[in-house]
Amino acid sequence: xxxxxxxxxxxxxxxxxxxxxxxxxxxxxxxxxxxxxxxxxxxxxxxxxxxxxxxxxxxxxxxxxxxxxxxxxxxxxxxxxxxxxxxxxxxxxxxxxxxxxxxxxxxxxxxxxxxxxxxxxxxxxxxxxxxxxxxxxxxxxxxxxxxxxxxxxxxxxxxxxxxxxxxxxxxxxxxxxxxxxxxxxxxxxxxxxxxxxxxxxxxxxxxxxxxxxxxxxxxxxxxxxxxxxxxxxxxxxxxxxxxxxxxxxxxxxxxxxxxxxxxxxxxx
Numbered sequence: 001x002x003x004x005x006x007x008x009x010x011x012x013x014x015x016x017x018x019x020x021x022x023x024x025x026x027x028x029x030x031x032x033x034x035x036x037x038x039x040x041x042x043x044x045x046x047x048x049x050x051x052x053x054x055x056x057x058x059x060x061x062x063x064x065x066x067x068x069x070x071x072x073x074x075x076x077x078x079x080x081x082x083x084x085x086x087x088x089x090x091x092x093x094x095x096x097x098x099x100x101x102x103x104x105x106x107x108x109x110x111x112x113x114x115x116x117x118x119x120x121x122x123x124x125x126x127x128x129x130x131x132x133x134x135x136x137x138x139x140x141x142x143x144x145x146x147x148x149x150x151x152x153x154x155x156x157x158x159x160x161x162x163x164x165x166x167x168x169x170x171x172x173x174x175x176x177x178x179x180x181x182x183x184x185x186x187x188x189x190x191x192x193x194x195x196x197x198x199x200x201x202x203x204x205x206x207x208x209x210x211x212x213x214x215x216x217x218x219x220x221x222x223x224x225x226x227x228x229x230x231x232x233x234x235x236x237x238x239x240x241x242x243x244x245x246x247x248x249x250x251x252x253x254x255x256x257x258x259x260x261x262x263x264x265x266x267x268x
Contacts, residue, residue, distance in 0.1 A: 022058075060078060068080065104233065107257075111254040114235050115133045116258075125147040153204075155204060184209045
């Protein structure tokens with residue numbers, strides 16, 4: 001499940017006179033569907049949010065009446081509705097990077113013949129903003145909005161390569177580092193070494209750490225005014241499809257070029 005901020009960790013940073021606890025509970029109910037079961041009962045949502053049942057029930061009722069949740073009267077389970085897509089559309093429409101990334105993503109897909117993606121850092125996760133899948137892919141893996149941990153993704157390592165080394169260590173040590181596959185690297189020193197390698201080569205890499213059989217290569221996107229931790233372009237491909245020499249010749253150069261193109265577009 002994607003990492004979520006600890007509410008207690010931000011209590012001192014907010015103005016309690018303005019902070020609305022009811023809105024917070026409603027948002028926590030919606031967040032419970034991100035990484036949780038697609039359909040959930042009141043009891044499941046109560047367990048997921050840690051709130052009391054009555055407040056969860058009121059939040060669910062309100063969200064249902066407002067059209068953000070759909071309920072099944074037979075199973076008493078709820079799921080998010082298509083109205084939630086309006087929020088995603090509003091974000092994507094307003095995000096300058098998404099618009100600027102369309103051309104370099106198309107170029108990268110054409111030159112590599114592989115699936116390509118744009119992600120941005122959000123807390124201890126990366127979030128995929130645009131995905132350009134090719135061939136047969138897992139349904140959920142091809143959807144924008146998917147979250148994966150920074151520490152074990154090529155994009156996360158590429159973004160961290162732009163950070164000072166002391167900040168990288170601090171970030172990794174504070175990150176939840178759960179195994180996603182048998183090949184996920186969780187040891188802080190090994191992860192930091194891979195970030196250092198990405199800093200030297202300009203390419204972050206992950207081999208089967210999020211999905212067995214998948215190799216992911218990423219280049220960081222550099223731009224001024226970033227307040228989120230960074231962005232990256234990714235190429236994902238089947239393990240064993242290319243030799244290391246072929247990756248260096250066919251995949252990495254256009255990946256670097258696309259990231260540089262996007263960085264320049266965002267700087268203008």
